[in-house]
Amino acid sequence: MLGTFKSLLTTMKLALKPPVTAEYPSIAPTLAPRFMAHPVLTWDKDVPEPYCTGCLVCMRICPTDCIDVAMMDNPKHAEGDSTRRKIVEYFDLNVADCIMCGLCVEYCNFDAIIMSDNFDASQYARPNLMYDLDQLLEAGKEQEEKGRWSPPEAKKSARRSAAQSGGTPAAGAPASGEDRVAAARAKAAELRAQRAAERGEAPPAEATTAAPEQAADDAPAVDPRVAAARAKAAELRAQRAAERGEAPPAAPTTATPEQTESPAPEQASSDAPAVDPRVAESRRKAAELRAQRAAERAAQEAANAESSDNESESDNSKPGTVAE
Numbered sequence: 001m002l003g004t005f006k007s008l009l010t011t012m013k014l015a016l017k018p019p020v021t022a023e024y025p026s027i028a029p030t031l032a033p034r035f036m037a038h039p040v041l042t043w044d045k046d047v048p049e050p051y052c053t054g055c056l057v058c059m060r061i062c063p064t065d066c067i068d069v070a071m072m073d074n075p076k077h078a079e080g081d082s083t084r085r086k087i088v089e090y091f092d093l094n095v096a097d098c099i100m101c102g103l104c105v106e107y108c109n110f111d112a113i114i115m116s117d118n119f120d121a122s123q124y125a126r127p128n129l130m131y132d133l134d135q136l137l138e139a140g141k142e143q144e145e146k147g148r149w150s151p152p153e154a155k156k157s158a159r160r161s162a163a164q165s166g167g168t169p170a171a172g173a174p175a176s177g178e179d180r181v182a183a184a185r186a187k188a189a190e191l192r193a194q195r196a197a198e199r200g201e202a203p204p205a206e207a208t209t210a211a212p213e214q215a216a217d218d219a220p221a222v223d224p225r226v227a228a229a230r231a232k233a234a235e236l237r238a239q240r241a242a243e244r245g246e247a248p249p250a251a252p253t254t255a256t257p258e259q260t261e262s263p264a265p266e267q268a269s270s271d272a273p274a275v276d277p278r279v280a281e282s283r284r285k286a287a288e289l290r291a292q293r294a295a296e297r298a299a300q301e302a303a304n305a306e307s308s309d310n311e312s313e314s315d316n317s318k319p320g321t322v323a324e
Helices: 002-015 057-061 075-079 103-107 133-146 156-165 177-198 212-217 224-243 257-261 265-270 277-317
Strands: 039-041 067-073 086-094 113-115
Touching: 039 086, 039 133, 057 067, 057 103, 067 075, 086 133, 103 113
Parallel strands: none
Antiparallel strands: 039 113, 067 086
């Protein structure tokens, strides 16, 4: 009796509370700001045409091969209405195989792909999960209307270059090639100075007083780890030559940074790379395993042949009718 009253009291308490579930689809669920469904394509309203140029980067980076893209010449570029020389011809997306990883969005250089919030893309037949170019563009326009994406002021390449150089690109003015080269040279000089400070050496001259043109002409210093690896490889080659009873190879002479960085083609082809002892051991074990499996197969074939011979002999020994 007491349990009955407790259950009725619990029911009355919960009846006064608001519901914790939403009646989908009459009530739309609240999605997280970073929720990602299948990717869609964006539309350039200024031209108008897709941002996608069909460069095939998304198709190559896709881990499930669910994207199929083709490129063609942009007819609007020939007319002078667009700056894109190439444009996407067709773009097919298999939503059934898409894992919503977002790699296509990260590797796209033209802000042509975004992740949508279409969580209810289920269909009764799998062929209906194949989205073409028009469907993806319409879905991208819907995402822009919802406020999940807006056209960027600068290109993705300009934003990346500005982030590497520590500056911000002007609105609508992408960084030029000279600015990117100068930023890369300054970054390399800063990195060389930092490594020299870690080793307790004086900073290189090009990092402090050299002009950008001189800094580009000077060859970078050889990393101590690279030098140690080369010495270890030479020692291993000498040890193997001693084991084979051959003369040890001539030790490499000290060369200038230019010779170190750009050896002659015949010298580069003659120096064989050193094989790791662990790799050699794994190769030896693989050879032994292959030989063992070959022996087992030969023994199995011999056993099968012997059993077939015994069966044929037993069939011949059975009594039967003799033809007159």
